[in-house]
Amino acid sequence: MGTIDRLLTRRLLAAYIAVILVIMYIPMVIVGLASISKSRFFLFPMKRTSSKWYEMTWDSLQVHESFLTSLTIAVCVALISVILAFFGALAYARYDWRGRKLFQQVLLIPIFFPQAVLGLALQLWFNSIGIQMSWQSTVFAQLVWIVPIVTLVIAIQAYGYDSAVEEAAYDLGASRWQIFRTITLPLLGPGIFAGFLFAVLLSWGNFPLAYFTSGADVTVPEWLYGKMIGGYTPMVPAVGLITVVLGGIILAVGLTINGMLQRRD
């Protein structure tokens, strides 16, 4: 390959990445624009802008409640899934045991599974065994989907470290608890944190599972859906943009902490 040829290829590929990046963020930009449009229906170019939809959003009790519900669910899901996934990842990547191959394959099924169908199946299940659905049942429903994902995230970290360190510590007379606390946990730390971040963000943005399993409680994506179907108001893009920004902040803070964790090693 000639140098000019190579340079051209590189330029083209860079331009391609840029185009895809722009496309990925177009909807967010449009949602942002729609949220500051003064008129009730979004028309571009916009005649006037206004912040009244944000004021209405701020004053809405329903919106407050849905944010609180979503946040509670996200925190519960993330905490529980990190604990389950930590041990799951050890079983997935670290230990040799008889059922391991099967475990690895079965674990993927909920991730691959159409969420609307999983949500409806869980609804049927909760109804049949007589559980009153609320935000707690949504936590459970999301765990079924998120725990496997977090397990994979931590497993990737677990693949990367050398088990000889643990064996050396064992040979030197360290107890199981000591090994766990001073070697395993710190080595997997970045993976655990990344998994936690993933869990919070996935739960925060999840709609289908919450829609079918939350009973009378309403999460933010559910509130948005209700408004989209039942009558559009620019509060929809306003709330949408707030969730996008909040998600972005969680991600940015999380990545900074993650970067610090990685550098420490």
Next chain:
Amino acid sequence: MTEAVIETRTEEPERPRSKLLPWKVSEGFVAALPIIILLFIGFIGPMALVLIYSFMPRGSFSIPGSPSLENYVDIVEQDFYISFAWSLFLAFISVVILLIVCYPLAVALRRIKGRRAHLLTLLIVAPLFVAENIRLQGWVLFFDKGGFLDGALKVVTGLETGSLVNNVPAIVFGICYIYLPFMLFPILLGLGNVPREAREAAYDLGGSRWRVFRDIELPLAMPGILIGSLLCFVISLGAFNEAKFLGKGVIVTVAQDIESAFTFGQNWPRGSALSVLMIVLAGSAVWLAMRRVNLDRMLGRR
């Protein structure tokens, strides 16, 4: 040349086994147990229930009943195959488009080195964390009559696009947009299995770009491509929001049929039977392909 490369890659040294504990076999099982229990209660149980319900008489709301096949007969007789055909078509076409879009993207990202590549990948994948319906709403406002595209075009050129939503291509676009990260990630992982030296050596030996792609890159990256395609196929088979927002009822997908059977239709057995058919369809595809892929190697076990 190619054979030699592949051979050296497959010769993995036997991993030294952990000598930590005498009860090694059960150690992994104990660690996996909480998740196994979770999946039994939260996945296998509900799926078994769906399977049982699918054999119950029409409209039953409780389990004891004489089993019958009438729901499956209904599905065939009442033209539900149309929504199956639509879902299969949408899933298939989306996978093809995503492959064409994501492969060069993954190659481009692989060429970039260091932290910038991570950052760019992250930026492309980050929209995954925004609720699907917000992003789809954004596209509706973009493509609709009087929306961003229509309005901007009118100002610049005087032309109008009118409404570009509420049709099948819009739904396909929505599905491709939403599931792009699911195709990109596995392909990126797959391309990680292609050693730089192998490509360079092939070029040095006079291989054309096409030959290098066909004989070296593609076979080595295949597991990633396969997983990505499969993942996208299965999730877009369950597409639901895309057809609802960008299609506004021009077509009905299986997932929508299932939802209406469970909700407005109040016919749990029918919804269950539809779910079972979809699960069988998706499950057999996944199972067949997953047997050919070594997950340990994909994720980088040493």
